[in-house]
Amino acid sequence: MTTTTRFRTLKDMPAQDYLTPGNTMCAGCGGILAVRVFHKVLGPNVAWINAAGCMTITMSYPLSPLRSNWLYTAFASAPAGAQGVRDALDVLIRKGKLSPSEDLKVVVVSGDGAAYDIGLQSTSGAIDRHLDFYYLCYDNEAYGNTGFQMSTSTPYGAATKTTPVTAAYPIGNTGRKKDLFEVWRSMKAPYVATLANSHGLDFLRKVEKGAETKGPKLYIAFAACPTGMGFDPKEGIEVEKLAVQTGVWPLKESVDGVVHHTLIPRSLTPVREYLKTQERFEHLFVPTEKREALDTIQASVSRYWKEAGAREGFDVKVPE
């Protein structure tokens, strides 16, 4: 692991883009922004291996916004596609059939539907085989491309098209967000990190750091989703910032299983400040406040930070 970084300030972000403007993602999409920044750090020699999702339709024949390689596989098996490409490059280079200069960084890119749900089996296989690849999950906490249905990444209290708010179901989604970070860590993935577009320097350094590790690397990027979460496209970065400041989206990394929070808020902003920015949580505030649900969410965030602080030796002031 490096102790030095080429990223001192945000101004060190590489100017060169490998994702050109004019793609078909929604205005204010946090997912495509994460892909763009990720690509800047990795450089041009990348094979993106995609699972079904919003990114899939940005690659609409005969156009491509990428200056790098792309392969759409299927919903469930992008990590297996990464396996095939990585193995083929390795064996062809070893046999002298391919010049080492043609080597590629293999990156799976998918939303949370593929990463948390349908693709988890193929992901587990790739981790277990210690496949040398990156997994970039742009996490908007629902199936966005099909119109925002619940995934196992959807947090408690969010309304989605398949967890609608009704008189009998006033909370929306009652499931808890799956902890994909811990799933990967428990399988001995050498590098696991969370990202937020609002915290660019942290983002750049984590991609840089992971790139020095051979083996499976997961990046879960918070992907503010104006159309699904329900906010003005120009508010995306603010929403991400609030997700971090309220502690809902911890910025952290795991290096060889050791977890380290890369941003420790002195005191957490109350979660309601974050929840209020999005239509998917509107029912928690109107017509009446769902006090119990709001308390449940706050308590779960506060408990997370107290436990993390106890493990890592920091203290975070949580809201009353």
Place this chain on the structure above:
Amino acid sequence: MPDRVPPEGDQPDQGGGTVIGKLLTGNVAAASGARLARVDYVPAYPITPQTEIIETIADWVREGSMDSKFVQLESEHSMMTAAGAASLAGARVFTATSSQGLLYAMEMLYNVSGWRAPIVLVNVSRALAAPIVLEPDHNDVLAARDSGFLQFHSETCQEVADLVLLAYRVAEDSRVMLPAIVNLDGFYLSFTREQVVLPEQEGVDSFLPPYNPVHPLKASKPVAKGSAVMEGYIYSYFRYNMHAAALRARKVFSEAAKDYEKLFGRAYGPVEGYMLDDAEYVLVMSNSFTSIGRQAVKKMRERGVAAGLLKLRMVRPFPSEDVAALLRGRKVAAVFDQNLAPGAGGIFYPEVAASLYHVKGRPSAILPVVGGLGGKQLTPKEMTSIFERMQAIGRDGQTPAPMYLMRDDELAKAKRAVSIATGESR
């Protein structure tokens, strides 16, 4: 473990009784074909009755006698994804599966063919659950009939090895660029040792030059593969292209087979006739049970009946013209389907019938026969009964009612099992 290369000058045994080749199971014959093809990559996943193929290859790779990368995936769906993706990165890829595994991978079969990734997949046929069973019929491989994979079906272990090599040659031909399935029957071939003469490596190398991918994923010239298409016109364009390529594979196969015969002395056509010259009653079959069909033809000939057999070797593209040419002028044909489409009947039957509909001098009737499901044994009497039915139809001019083969003793055994399960036997 068999030797890879037989001594020079070996010829296939012509029935003289001398063992010339090696005694190999169908599974080891398949693995041998892959090794002779110098495949770069073998993604694998175990399933009965295919497992011996990947075990054999794993041994060879680990002992250093096969220069490939072998990786065990966590499912057939992933295995097929890895296979296609590796092919797009420029590797020659081999893999194998059976039955449930083929169905589990089915989504990716359509992707791999759409990617125009010319991999070779060996399917060791096993009937499909439920109920779960181990022995073969062809509902598994025929579920892939519309997937865009070429299909070649084997009657013998020798054919398995040869067809693997032919499949690569056809699949990778620039006029085709489609993946291929080589099929063999579980148990009847997979675990049965037969004499197999493996071609020598030097000859294989001249028959099958290294794979030269057209637009692989690479740093110096990035490409986008599997891109979405948003409208029907462009989707149709690509699909029609695949269809045209699959149809071209018929001719490409014949060219390749001619070269193969020159080099190794074994001739393969898309179909194969047996005692067809003057045959009036012709049974159409595929895969290992064809050997039982041949015995029935012999028996009928002994009785003075002009019986013959037509074996389907190439199943995709469907060799309609060959079928039509060889069935034209016969009195009655029968199609033996070792598969069942519930509510329709056999799967090959309508394909054979469609091949003949516009043909002058077509047989007066085509008898549908379903049998051998789940590997159900066939007695010579059951097979000859098909010819007897064909004769009766030829005499009376009646519309043939489908035959579903099941003997009285088997039915009694089945009923006995049911009565035990339901407790009625107590």
